[in-house]
Amino acid sequence: KAGVTQTPRYLIKTRGQQVTLSCSPISGHRSVSWYQQTPGQGLQFLFEYFSETQRNKGNFPGRFSGRQFSNSRSEMNVSTLELGDSALYLCASSRDRSTDTQYFGPGTRLTVL
Amino acid sequence: GENVEQHPSTLSVQEGDSAVIKCTYSDSASNYFPWYKQELGKGPQLIIDIRSNVGEKKDQRIAVTLNKTAKHFSLHITETQPEDSAVYFCAASRDRNTGFQKLVFGTGTRLLVSP
Numbered sequence: 001k002a003g004v005t006q007t008p009r010y011l012i013k014t015r016g017q018q019v020t021l022s023c024s025p026i027s028g029h030r031s032v033s034w035y036q037q038t039p040g041q042g043l044q045f046l047f048e049y050f051s052e053t054q055r056n057k058g059n060f061p062g063r064f065s066g067r068q069f070s071n072s073r074s075e076m077n078v079s080t081l082e083l084g085d086s087a088l089y090l091c092a093s094s095r096d097r098s099t100d101t102q103y104f105g106p107g108t109r110l111t112v113l
Numbered sequence: 114g115e116n117v118e119q120h121p122s123t124l125s126v127q128e129g130d131s132a133v134i135k136c137t138y139s140d141s142a143s144n145y146f147p148w149y150k151q152e153l154g155k156g157p158q159l160i161i162d163i164r165s166n167v168g169e170k171k172d173q174r175i176a177v178t179l180n181k182t183a184k185h186f187s188l189h190i191t192e193t194q195p196e197d198s199a200v201y202f203c204a205a206s207r208d209r210n211t212g213f214q215k216l217v218f219g220t221g222t223r224l225l226v227s228p
Contacts, residue, residue: 004156033215033216042218042220042221043157043202043204043218044218045215045216056215058215090157100145100162100164101159101162102147102216103159104157106155
C-alpha cells in the first residue's frame with residue numbers, strides 16, 4: 001500500500017507570494033492533518049480535515065488555510081508569505097477520526113526568500 | 114495549554130548499548146502516546162505507540178513505558194545499531210473517542226549510535 005505522498009517536495013518563494021501544497025493520504029484514510037516543522041518551534045499542529053471539513057485548527061494566523069476534497073486529498077495554502085514561514089510542512093493521514101495512529105508523508109520543504 | 118517535554122536533546126551511545134528517552138506531558142486528558150523516528154530528509158515514521166490503558170508495550174528491540182500518575186512515558190531501545198541513529202520524537206494526544214486528532218510533540222532527541 002502506498003504511503004502518504006506530498007507535492008512538491010521542494011519549493012522556493014519570495015515574500016508576499018502565496019503557495020499551495022498538496023497531500024494525498026494513504027488509500028482508505030479519511031483524515032488529514034498538517035504540521036509545520038521548524039528548528040526553533042519544532043513540530044506544530046496546523047489543522048485537521050475530515051469529510052471535507054476542517055475539524056480542528058492550531059494557533060496559526062489566518063494566512064494559513066486548507067481544504068479537503070471528496071477523495072480525501074488535501075491542500076494547504078499560505079498567503080502573503082513571510083520569511084518565518086520557511087519550514088518543512090508535513091501531512092499526516094489516519095483512517096478516521098476515531099483512530100489516533102497518524103502516518104506522515106515526506107514533507108514539502110518551503111523556503112521563503 | 115498542552116505541553117510535552119523531552120529529554121535528553123542529544124544522546125550518544127556505543128553500538129550494542131541501550132538508549133532511553135524520556136517525556137513528560139502536561140495535559141492529564143492525554144491518553145495516546147506515539148513515538149516517531151525521523152531520518153534526514155524524511156517525514157516522521159511511527160515506531161511504536163501506547164495507550165493509557167496499557168503500562169508497557171514492546172516490539173522487538175523497542176519498548177515504551179507509561180506512568181499516567183506521574184505523566185511520564187519513555188522509549189527504550191536495546192542493542193542499538195548504527196541504523197538507529199536519527200531524531201526521535203514523542204507525542205501525546207487526547208481521548209481518541211472525541212476524534213481529537215491533534216498531536217503535541219516533544220522537542221526531539223538526536224540519537225547517535227557509534228559503531
